[in-house]
Amino acid sequence: MPLISNRAKAMPESPIRKLSILAEKVVKEGKHVFHLNIGQPDIAPPIEALDAVRKHKLEVLAYSESIGFKSLREKLAKYYIKQRITVSFDDILVTTGASEALLFTLGCITDPDDEIIVQEPFYANYYGFSTQSRIKIVPLTSTIDNGFALSSIKDFEKCITDKTKAILICNPSNPTGYLYTKEEIKKLSALAIKYNLFLISDEVYREFVYDDLEHYSILQEKSINDHAIVVDSVSKRYSMCGARIGCIVSKNKSFIQTATKFAQARLSPPTFAQIASEAALDAPESYYIETVAKYKARRDVLVEGLRQIPGVKVALPNGGFYCIVELPIKDADHFTKWLLETFHVNKETVMLAPASGFYYNHNRGLNQVRIAYVLDIEDLKKAINILRLALEQYSEEESLTLYNYEINA
Incomplete structure (x- = not known):
C-alpha cells in the first residue's frame, strides 16, 4: 500500500473543527449545541x-x-x-x-x-x-x-x-x-x-x-x-x-x-x-457601525458573565470577536468532549475550542478554551449559564475520579 507523506502526517488537526463529527452526532440525538467554537458570524451580509x-x-x-x-x-x-x-x-x-x-x-x-x-x-x-x-x-x-x-x-x-x-x-x-x-x-x-x-x-x-x-x-x-x-x-x-x-x-x-x-x-x-x-464594498457606513456595536454588546455580556463564574479567568478583548478563557480544569480537550457527549441543560449544551491547538507547543493552554462571541445575546446568556453549571458538575466528577485513582493506587 502506498504511504502517506511525513509532511501530511505532521499536519495538525483544527482545534476549531476537530470535534465537529461529535457535535453532529449529539445533534442527531436531539441536543441543541451552542457553537462558541467557531467564528461563523450570524449577522447577515450587506x-x-x-x-x-x-x-x-x-x-x-x-x-x-x-x-x-x-x-x-x-x-x-x-x-x-x-x-x-x-x-x-x-x-x-x-x-x-x-x-x-x-x-x-x-x-x-x-x-x-x-x-x-x-x-x-x-x-x-x-x-x-x-x-x-x-x-x-x-x-x-x-x-x-x-x-x-x-x-x-x-x-x-x-x-x-x-x-x-x-x-x-x-x-x-x-x-x-x-x-x-x-x-x-x-x-x-x-x-x-x-x-x-x-x-x-x-x-x-x-x-x-x-x-x-x-x-x-x-x-x-x-x-x-x-x-x-x-x-x-x-x-x-x-x-x-x-x-x-x-x-x-x-x-x-x-x-x-x-x-x-x-x-x-x-x-x-x-x-x-x-x-x-x-x-x-458599497455597503453604507451604518452597516459597519451597527455590526461593531452588536459585537461589543456581546463581548460585554460574555466577559461579565464569565467573570462571575468561580475560578474562570478572561482577559478583556479590545478587538475581533474571540477571547481566550482559562477554566478551573486540567484538560480542556476532555472537558469539551464531556460537554458534548455527557452534559446538557434541557437538551442544550455548548461547544468550545480547546486552546492548546492555538499554541506551538500543544502542552500549553491545556486549561484554556477559545470562545467566539458570534451568538445573539440571549443565546450567549444561555451558553454562559450552561458553562457555569457544567463546571460545577465537572469539577465534582473530576475530583471524584482523582480521589478514586489515588485510593486504587
Whole structure:
C-alpha cells in the first residue's frame, strides 16, 4: 500500500473543527449545541452583496484575471484610503480567502527550514500553513495575566537567527482579541528594518475594535513599505465566510510580482464571490457601525458573565470577536468532549475550542478554551449559564475520579 507523506502526517488537526463529527452526532440525538467554537458570524451580509449575485447578467462563467477583478482591486484601494492606508489597486492581489493569501505570502518569502516569529497563542491555521510550506514557527508566548500583550522587543531579538525571514502578527488577534498599539507597531517596524525582515500583519478583524480605540495598520508606517505585507479578507467584515475572498496588500512591487506567479498557478479567484465582495464594498457606513456595536454588546455580556463564574479567568478583548478563557480544569480537550457527549441543560449544551491547538507547543493552554462571541445575546446568556453549571458538575466528577485513582493506587 502506498504511504502517506511525513509532511501530511505532521499536519495538525483544527482545534476549531476537530470535534465537529461529535457535535453532529449529539445533534442527531436531539441536543441543541451552542457553537462558541467557531467564528461563523450570524449577522447577515450587506444586501448589496447578495443582490449583486442574484441579479447578475453573466452569460458565461469565465475566469477572472489571476490577480482578481481590476474593479474589485480599485474599490479595495478606496476602502483602504478611507482607513488612512494609502495604496493603489496595483498593490493588491485578490486571493481565495485569507488562507490562500498567507500561503502565497509564505511561498514568496521563505524557503524550506526558514523561520517566522509568531506571538502565541496564534490563529491555529498558521501552524498548518507553516507545515505545508515546510518552514518553522518560532513562538513567543504571551499570557492571560497581562492580557496577551506583545512580548518585549528584546525577546523578539533573541529569536532572530540567519533563518528568520519574517514576523507574523494578527491585529486584532484571533484568538485573544488583543489589539496592537501604534507604539507596538512602530517597535515591530523598527525591528523589521534593523534585521531586514518582512512584517506580516493579518488584519482580517480590522473593523472590530472597541472602547474608542483605533486600529493602526503596518501599512501606515511608510518607513517599512518594502517590508510590510497585509493579509485581509471579506469573511468577517461582511459576514461572508463562504465567499472565500481575501487579498494581499503590499507596496513591495517585487513581492506582488512574485505572488502573481502563485496566483497564475491556481488560475483565478472565484467569479461570483468577487462580484459579491465588490458589491459589499458599497455597503453604507451604518452597516459597519451597527455590526461593531452588536459585537461589543456581546463581548460585554460574555466577559461579565464569565467573570462571575468561580475560578474562570478572561482577559478583556479590545478587538475581533474571540477571547481566550482559562477554566478551573486540567484538560480542556476532555472537558469539551464531556460537554458534548455527557452534559446538557434541557437538551442544550455548548461547544468550545480547546486552546492548546492555538499554541506551538500543544502542552500549553491545556486549561484554556477559545470562545467566539458570534451568538445573539440571549443565546450567549444561555451558553454562559450552561458553562457555569457544567463546571460545577465537572469539577465534582473530576475530583471524584482523582480521589478514586489515588485510593486504587
